[in-house]
Amino acid sequence: MLTETxTxTxTxxxxxxxxxxxxxxxxxxxxxxxxxxxxxNGRHDLGVILCDVPAAAAAVYTLNAFQAAPLxxxxxxxxxxxxxxAMLVNSGNANxxxxxxxxxxxxxxxxxxxxxxxLPEHYVGVTSTGVIGEPLPMERVREGIAxxxxxxxxxxxxxxxxxxxxxxxxxxxxxxxxxxxxxxxxIAGAAKGxxxxxxxxxxxxxxxxxxxLIEPAxxxxxxxxxxxxxxxxxxxxxxxxxxxxxxxxxxxxxxxxALRPGDADWAAFExxxxxxxxxxxxxxxxxxxxxxxLIEVRVNGAVSDEAAQAIAKTxxxxxxxxxxxxxTDANWGRLIAAVGRAGQPVNAETVDIRIGDxxxxxxxxxxxxxxxDALVYLQQDEIVFHIDLHMEQGSAIAWGCxxxxxxxxxxxxxxx
Amino acid sequence: MLTETxTxTxTxxxxxxxxxxxxxxxxxxxxxxxxxxxxxNGRHDLGVILCDVPAAAAAVYTLNAFQAAPLxxxxxxxxxxxxxxAMLVNSGNANxxxxxxxxxxxxxxxxxxxxxxxLPEHYVGVTSTGVIGEPLPMERVREGIAxxxxxxxxxxxxxxxxxxxxxxxxxxxxxxxxxxxxxxxxIAGAAKGxxxxxxxxxxxxxxxxxxxLIEPAxxxxxxxxxxxxxxxxxxxxxxxxxxxxxxxxxxxxxxxxALRPGDADWAAFExxxxxxxxxxxxxxxxxxxxxxxLIEVRVNGAVSDEAAQAIAKTxxxxxxxxxxxxxTDANWGRLIAAVGRAGQPVNAETVDIRIGDxxxxxxxxxxxxxxxDALVYLQQDEIVFHIDLHMEQGSAIAWGCxxxxxxxxxxxxxxx
Numbered sequence: 001m002l003t004e005t006x007t008x009t010x011t012x013x014x015x016x017x018x019x020x021x022x023x024x025x026x027x028x029x030x031x032x033x034x035x036x037x038x039x040x041n042g043r044h045d046l047g048v049i050l051c052d053v054p055a056a057a058a059a060v061y062t063l064n065a066f067q068a069a070p071l072x073x074x075x076x077x078x079x080x081x082x083x084x085x086a087m088l089v090n091s092g093n094a095n096x097x098x099x100x101x102x103x104x105x106x107x108x109x110x111x112x113x114x115x116x117x118x119l120p121e122h123y124v125g126v127t128s129t130g131v132i133g134e135p136l137p138m139e140r141v142r143e144g145i146a147x148x149x150x151x152x153x154x155x156x157x158x159x160x161x162x163x164x165x166x167x168x169x170x171x172x173x174x175x176x177x178x179x180x181x182x183x184x185x186x187i188a189g190a191a192k193g194x195x196x197x198x199x200x201x202x203x204x205x206x207x208x209x210x211x212x213l214i215e216p217a218x219x220x221x222x223x224x225x226x227x228x229x230x231x232x233x234x235x236x237x238x239x240x241x242x243x244x245x246x247x248x249x250x251x252x253x254x255x256x257x258a259l260r261p262g263d264a265d266w267a268a269f270e271x272x273x274x275x276x277x278x279x280x281x282x283x284x285x286x287x288x289x290x291x292x293x294l295i296e297v298r299v300n301g302a303v304s305d306e307a308a309q310a311i312a313k314t315x316x317x318x319x320x321x322x323x324x325x326x327x328t329d330a331n332w333g334r335l336i337a338a339v340g341r342a343g344q345p346v347n348a349e350t351v352d353i354r355i356g357d358x359x360x361x362x363x364x365x366x367x368x369x370x371x372x373d374a375l376v377y378l379q380q381d382e383i384v385f386h387i388d389l390h391m392e393q394g395s396a397i398a399w400g401c402x403x404x405x406x407x408x409x410x411x412x413x414x415x416x
Numbered sequence: 417m418l419t420e421t422x423t424x425t426x427t428x429x430x431x432x433x434x435x436x437x438x439x440x441x442x443x444x445x446x447x448x449x450x451x452x453x454x455x456x457n458g459r460h461d462l463g464v465i466l467c468d469v470p471a472a473a474a475a476v477y478t479l480n481a482f483q484a485a486p487l488x489x490x491x492x493x494x495x496x497x498x499x500x501x502a503m504l505v506n507s508g509n510a511n512x513x514x515x516x517x518x519x520x521x522x523x524x525x526x527x528x529x530x531x532x533x534x535l536p537e538h539y540v541g542v543t544s545t546g547v548i549g550e551p552l553p554m555e556r557v558r559e560g561i562a563x564x565x566x567x568x569x570x571x572x573x574x575x576x577x578x579x580x581x582x583x584x585x586x587x588x589x590x591x592x593x594x595x596x597x598x599x600x601x602x603i604a605g606a607a608k609g610x611x612x613x614x615x616x617x618x619x620x621x622x623x624x625x626x627x628x629l630i631e632p633a634x635x636x637x638x639x640x641x642x643x644x645x646x647x648x649x650x651x652x653x654x655x656x657x658x659x660x661x662x663x664x665x666x667x668x669x670x671x672x673x674a675l676r677p678g679d680a681d682w683a684a685f686e687x688x689x690x691x692x693x694x695x696x697x698x699x700x701x702x703x704x705x706x707x708x709x710l711i712e713v714r715v716n717g718a719v720s721d722e723a724a725q726a727i728a729k730t731x732x733x734x735x736x737x738x739x740x741x742x743x744t745d746a747n748w749g750r751l752i753a754a755v756g757r758a759g760q761p762v763n764a765e766t767v768d769i770r771i772g773d774x775x776x777x778x779x780x781x782x783x784x785x786x787x788x789d790a791l792v793y794l795q796q797d798e799i800v801f802h803i804d805l806h807m808e809q810g811s812a813i814a815w816g817c818x819x820x821x822x823x824x825x826x827x828x829x830x831x832x
Contacts, residue, residue, distance in 0.1 A: 066764050066780075097752050099781035132749025133782045242753050308568035319735070320827055327828025333548025335512050337658050340482035348482055363517035364482075366549045405821050411736055412743025 014178070015272035018186065021175020022157025026186040027210035028251030029053040032151035033163030033168065036144025037137065038092030038130065046144040047163025048113065049087045049207060050152050055249035057084035058220035060227050061243040062245030067107035068096035068132075071245060074125035077110065082216030084249055085123035087207060088113045088148075089164050089194070093130040096242040105136045112145045127245050128179060129166055129192060129205055157190065164192040164205055172283035178272040180265040181256040185212045187272045191280040193244075193287075206231060206246035206280055212269060213252035214259045221261070222273055223248045233309065233398045234285040246277075264351040278369035285399040293325055294399065296384045302394030307344040312398035314342035315385065322403035324381055330374035333359040336343055347391055354386040430594070431688035434602065437591020438573025442602040443627035444468040444667030448567035449579030452560025454508030454546065454551065462560040463579025464529065465503045465623060466568050471541055471665035473500035474636035476643050478660040484512035484548075485522035487661060490541035493526065498632030499537035500665055504529045504564075505624060506557065507582050507608070508546040511656040521552045528561045543661050545582055545608060545621055573606065580608040580621055588699035594688040596681040597672040601628045603688045607658075607696040609703075622647060622662035622696055628685060629668035630675045637677070638689055639664045646693035649725065649814045650701040651733040662693075701815040706822030709741055710815065712800045718810030722758040728814035730758035731801065738819035741799055746790035748776040751801055762805055770802040 001159055024031050033047035039163055057078050060073050077084060088109060095102050106126055114121040128136075150155040151159065161171040175188035193204030208223070223246065252258075284295040297316045302308035315321055324331040332353055339346060353361040356377040358369050377383070440447050448465035473494050477487050493500060504525060511518050522542055530537040544552075567575065579588040581600060591604035609620030624639070639662065647662055668674075675685055702710040713732045718724035731737055734754040739749040748769055769777040772793040774785050793799070 064753060064756040065762045066752055093751070097749060097777070097780065097782065132747075132753060133777075135530075135782075217476075242749075244754060319823075323824055323827030326824065329828065331548075333510070333513060333658075336482055337480060337548060340480040340658060346481045361513070361549075364513065366513065403824055403827075405824050408739055408742065408821050408824060409820055411739030411819075412745065 014268055015176045015275055018175040018177050021186065021188050022173050023160060023190045023207055023209045024154055024157040025091045025175045025188045026209045026251060027253035028055070028211055029209045030152050030154050031156035031160035032148060032153060033156065033159035034144060034147060034151050037140035038090055043165070044159060044163035045092045046090050046141070046148060047160040048089070048148055048152060049160060049209065049249065051085050051249055051251050052115065053251055053253065054083040054085045055080070055251045056214055056216040057082060057125070057249050058216060058223045059245055060224055060245040062241060064242045066097060066242045068094055068128060068243040069098060069102040070095055070109070070126040070128045071243070072103070073106045073110050074127060074245065074247065077122045077125050077333050080122040083123060084125045084247070085119050087125045087127070087247055087249065088116055088145070089127045089205065091129050091166050093128060093134060093136050094127040094132045094243050095136050096132045098133065099133055101135055102110055105138055107293055108138065109141060109145065112142060113148070116145055116149050118191065125247060127205055127243070127247070128402065129164065129243050132242060163189045164190065166192065168192050168287055170287050172280050172287065174276050174279040176272040176275050178265070178268045180212060180254065180259055180269060183254050183256045185254045185269065186210060187212070187276050189276040189280045191284055193284040203324070204231065204241070204244045204284055208246065208248040208273070208276055209254065210250045211254040212250050212259050213254060213256060214250045218261060219221060219248055219250050222270060226274050227279045230274065230281040231394065233313065234281045235313060235398070235400045253262045276314050282399050285401050288401035289410045290404040290408070291401030292381065292404055293402045294382045295322070295325055295401060296382070297387065297398045298384060299387045299389070301389040303392045304343045304394040305396055306394070307397070308394040309394035310344050311339055311342040311387065312396045314338050316398040316400035317386065319403055322400065325378065326402035326404045328375055328378035330355055330360065330371060330378060335387065336361060339387060346389055350390040352388040352390065356384055430684055431592040431691055434591040434593050437602065437604050438589055438626045439465055439576060439604045439606045439623055440570055440573040441591045441604050442625045442667060444471070444569050444669040445625045446570050447572035447576035447622045448564060448569060449572065449575035450560060451566050453556035454506055460575060460579035461508045462506050462557070462564060463552045463576040464505070464564055464568060465576060465625065465665065466533065467501050467665055467667050469667055469669065470497070470499035470501045471667045472630055472632040472635050473498060473541070473663065473665050474639045475663040476634060476640055476663055478657060480658045482513060482658045484509055484510055484544060484659040485514060485518040486525070486542040486544045487659070488519070489522045489526050490543060490614055490661065490663065493541050496538040499539060500541045500663070501535050502529060502533055502543045502807045503543070503665065504561070504581050505621065505665055507580055509544060509550060509552050510546045510548045510659050511544040511552050512548045514549065516549055517551055521554055524554065525557060525561065528558060532561055532565050534616065541663060543621055543659070543663070545580065545659050548658060558768040575713045577606045580606065581766060582608065584608050584703055586703050588696055588703065590692050590695040592688040592691050594681070594684045596628060596670065596675055596685060599670050599672045601670045601685065602626060603628070603692050605692040605696050607700055609700040610676060620657070620660045620700055624662065624664040624689070624692055626664070627668065627670040628666050628675050629672060630666045634677060635664055635666050638686060642690050642693045646690065646697040647814065649729065650697045651729060651814070651816045698815050701817050704817035705826045706820040706824070707817030708797065708820055709818045710798045711738070711741055711817060712798070713803065713814045714800060715805070716803040716811045717807050719761045719808045720810040721812055722810070724812035725814070726760050727755055727758040727803065728812045731803065732753050732814040732816035735819055738816065741794065742818035742820050744791055744794035745792060746771055746776065746787060751803065752777060755803060761807065766806040768804040769807065772800055
């Protein structure tokens with residue numbers, strides 16, 4: 001289940017992956033990025049997604065009690081009309097815990113970008129990622145924002161993707177095509193995030209564009225629902241950032257009539273939207289700081305989906321499980337220990353565990369297995385743990401990564 | 417607050433630390449240890465604490481849903497009369513998730529130890545620590561148990577302490593003396609634990625002995641209460657083991673009358689008992705796998721003690737905070753981010769944070785501080801973070817350790 005399937009779901013709702021697609025593939029979107037001086041390495045640190053028209057907009061925000069200044073600004077913009085035409089992002093500085101100056105700086109970023117693009121302020125959203133607690137060097141940001149419109153172009157998805165990265169090693173983007181009312185509709189996404197990542201949106205930024213014609217409220221409902229089983233089911237280190245946000249913009253330029261939940265093609269659209277979100281979420285987990293492997297935990301037979309989610313997240317977030325995967329050690333005792341401490345109902349007599357296709361625990365008793373087979377499996381770069389509680393029908397999937405020397409190296413030296 | 421104070425609390429309840437004291441210092445206790453073949457390195461892996469009389473006994477157990485087999489056996493023994501005369505422990509094998517054979521093995525360990533010492537079975541408790549899911553090599557255990565009584569002696573506290581270690585680097589023991597009714601009463605403790613450690617008792621074993629005369633129910637109440645603010649306030653890696661247990665045994669051989677809550681000397685006894693528990697808990701955190709530093713997080717001004725506990729544990733358990741401490745990086749943004757994701761009420765405008773005595777955040781706004789001073793402070797081996805929420809009177813202290821390359825090395829290779 002970890003490989004990219006080109007099309008399809010079990011419900012007859014089909015989508016096709018568009019190779020090389022970016023956030024500017026859906027009709028009406030352009031993007032750009034540049035280096036304004038927030039990152040020391042000379043890489044892009046300021047980017048924008050621009051729509052030809054005010055796009056239906058939806059967003060989900062971190063649950064951290066200390067939300068960074070730009071989140072309030074974006075929330076305010078979307079609240080006015082449910083539309084955004086430009087989404088501005090900087091990396092290298094989170095503008096979080098920066099006091100009243102930080103609030104003022106985020107507002108100034110919005111007004112400067114709006115002026116620079118000739119848009120009403122409330123059609124501009126703002127987001128930031130990087131170090132917490134340091135004031136933004138606003139003179140550089142101002143210059144960057146003034147220069148940004150000249151960098152915006154139809155093929156600018158790649159530049160934008162570069163501008164949102166911090167400790168990420170790779171760009172994360174994906175695009176799918178679905179058919180709605182006989183017309184091609186594109187859904188694309190870009191994301192960043194590799195540390196301070198945990199369920200409920202952690203140093204993670206996601207940008208989803210589509211040319212579907214859809215009402216803001218329907219887009220918000222879709223984004224919120226899909227986020228729960230995708231972006232909120234990943235963890236790198238259990239930390240949740242102050243800055244996380246996923247924003248979706250729908251230009252409506254695919255043509256045709258408005259798409260609504262319950263329509264004949266809604267299932268296909270939702271499946272495509274889910275694919276984009278899941279692809280980005282898994283890409284973030286796979287690129288977790290220092291990670292060498294993607295870990296997928298599948299829980300079945302729990303008393304509810306919520307219980308399954310809690311168990312899956314606990315297992316995939318366990319430092320001991322993560323270290324064992326790094327060490328290619330089939331140490332299933334750490335899996336069962338993590339299941340047991342998730343705070344959810346379990347039957348201590350009925351648990352099955354498989355490492356890939358290798359049964360290691362059946363009805364809570366150890367199964368003799370080939371250590372050699374397990375080693376071969378664990379040397380792959382995508383590891384799946386199957387946990388079946390044999391209680392009710394609750395199920396969930398969570399994604400994470402292994403814990404390595406490099407995670408420690410990266411985070412011991414991040415700021416200095 | 418991290419240095420060992422010889423005596424005292426603020427309530428006038430005094431105790432004195434007994435240098436070199438062990439679990440056999442309280443009157444009536446002997447102990448011993450030997451190597452029976454569970455550990456590959458030839459070190460002690462089987463130990464026992466033996467009391468001259470049936471001691472009042474109390475215990476607290478892991479909250480993990482998959483409790484190891486020996487826990488049920490000890491629970492059963494204590495349930496009969498509230499007394500234990502011998503506490504048997506093995507290291508190198510947890511006897512957890514070992515099915516019905518594991519249950520039978522734990523019962524056989526109890527009956528064999530009882531026969532070997534000439535005691536009723538229900539005066540014997542059993543506990544295990546080590547790898548999960550592998551059957552105990554019972555022939556070695558049987559031979560070890562048969563040989564163990566000959567190793568028991570009054571100075572056997574050190575041998576016992578060796579027998580309970582797994583990846584621990586140092587022994588953890590402490591002894592205090594208090595005065596009860598004009599008589600000297602000793603309270604001593606030994607503990608193991610360095611990985612899979614988290615609030616609510618994780619791969620942690622604690623053994624507390626005292627010669628106080630106290631009823632089992634009073635001892636249980638004291639142990640449960642003190643555990644909440646000591647053993648349950650430490651974390652190494654957020655994992656909670658299947659095997660954790662803290663057991664207390666009171667021989668009553670100090671003489672005098674029975675000590676009861678509310679007695680004139682109860683406060684002194686409780687303070688001494690708390691000192692023993694806190695000392696062992698901090699020693700476990702300090703000896704966390706791969707750790708180079710002890711981290712103490714003090715939260716004040718929370719809406720309740722429970723909220724403060726949750727926040728303190730979240731901060732001290734944050735991989736990002738732990739990595740920053742390893743890297744001597746005064747990255748307070750990670751502290752505030754952890755506070756914000758603890759799921760407890762906070763006022764985003766009123767938070768103060770100090771790193772040691774260095775203010776870094778005041779009323780939620782950054783304070784300019786000397787990076788050099790912070791570096792000097794963070795290079796010490798005991799780091800204290802002070803967090804004041806300025807809401808209500810809730811307070812808590814949690815302990816943990818830094819996250820290092822060695823944690824990953826130890827846990828990537830533990831089983832293989």
